[in-house]
Amino acid sequence: MSKVVLITGGSSGIGKSIGEFLHHKGFVVYGTSRNPEDILNSVFPLIALDVRNVDSIQLAVAKVISISGRLDVVINNAGVGITGPLEEIPTQEIKNNFETNFFGPIEVMKTVLPQMRSQESGLIINITSIAGYMGLPYRSIYSASKGALELITEALRMEVKSFGIHITNVAPGDFATNIASGRFHVPLIQGSAYELPYGQTLQMMDEHVDSGSNPNEMAKAIYKIIQTKNPNGHYKIGAFMQKFSIVLKRILPDKVYEKMLMNHYKL
Template identity: 75%
Template sequence: MSKVVLITGGSSGIGKSIGEFLSEKGYVVYGTSRSPERYPDSKIKLVALDVADVKSIQDAVTLVIDAEGRLDVLINNAGAGITGPIEEIPDVEIKRNFETNLFGPIAVIKAVLPHMRKQNSGLIINITSIAGYMGLPYRGIYSASKGALELITEAFRMELKDFNINMTNLAPGDFATNIAAGRYHAPVVKGSPYEDKYGSVLNAIDDDVDSGDNPIMVSHMIYKIINTSNPKIHYKVGAFMQKFSIVLKRILPDKVYEKLLLNHYKL
């Protein structure tokens, strides 16, 4: 029997790549979008889901369960980028980012757990970010929301150990997707004390995304995780130096690591 997979944010970017790859591998794949009607040519089934709307989450999960009788894999992929000096990012945008990157995934997990517990099996993969392992300048809110999801996963795993439900994180680095188009950018304010440095870092961030690797690498890693009987807690995928930056943070004194980041961003 083919495994049934639900991918939040499956209409574009990494989620679309994962969905199409798994579909080609024979999985029954459902992706989600806030407006699935905007993607009539989608190669996977799209259902309506807004991670900020609990009812839409419940409705989407119910639709999949009613159609397939089970749900084997949840991939919490929906997320949003955000950049800016923390001092200048409007509070409403900070809260919106945490709603999408942390509270939304938690709500989706809560919706699928009763079904997975009933079938005594399940796998949940939370797509986080290498940025979630470190506080990055002018990406601090994004780093914090993704880092929080990493820790939530660690706690969830221990709470779910008696139910044959596995949970893991996959932290991608920079990949060539349209994430920059959907990211909230705090404006570079003329006369702001952050004007020059934020403007410079913002350009560097966009260049990193534009020159990023093919998101198919993430799809291959997802496929590997799904076919691993006892997944690890944390996985990373991306350029060598991006993954190695996590190792450096673990072994270097804090201020030495901070200096490396300052030099990288020319701050």
């Protein structure tokens, strides 16, 4: 029997690539979008869902279960970027980011767990970020929201393992997607103390995304994880140096690692 997969944020970028790959592998795939009626080229069904709205989440999950009778894999992929000097990021934008990147995935997990528990099986994959393993300059809020989701996943894995449910994190590096166009970024303020260093860093971030890896690499990695009987708690997908930066953070003294990052960003 084909596994039933639900992917939040499945209308573009990494989510769309994962959905298309799994669809062609014979999975029953449902994606979500805040406005699915605006998406005309999806090869798998899209359901209305806004991860910031609990009622929306519950309706979408109920719809998938009513159609397919089960839910085997949930991929928490919906997320948004945010950049800027912490001092200049409006507090409301910080809260909005956490609503999407952190509280939203939590509500999705809370909604699907009863169904998975009744099945005595299920897999939840949380798409985090390599940025969640370290505090990156001018990406403090993004690093914090993704890092928080990593830790929630670690704890929840132990809480639900006895029910036959597996949960894992997949942390991508830079991939060539449209995430840069959809993120909130603090505009460069003329005369700001951060104008020059933030401007240089923002340009570097955009270049990294534009030259990022093919999202199909993520899709293949997700497929492999789904096929794994007992997945690990953490996976990192991306360029070697991006993944190696996590290793360096573990072994280098704090000040040395900080200096390395500052040199990289020319700060």
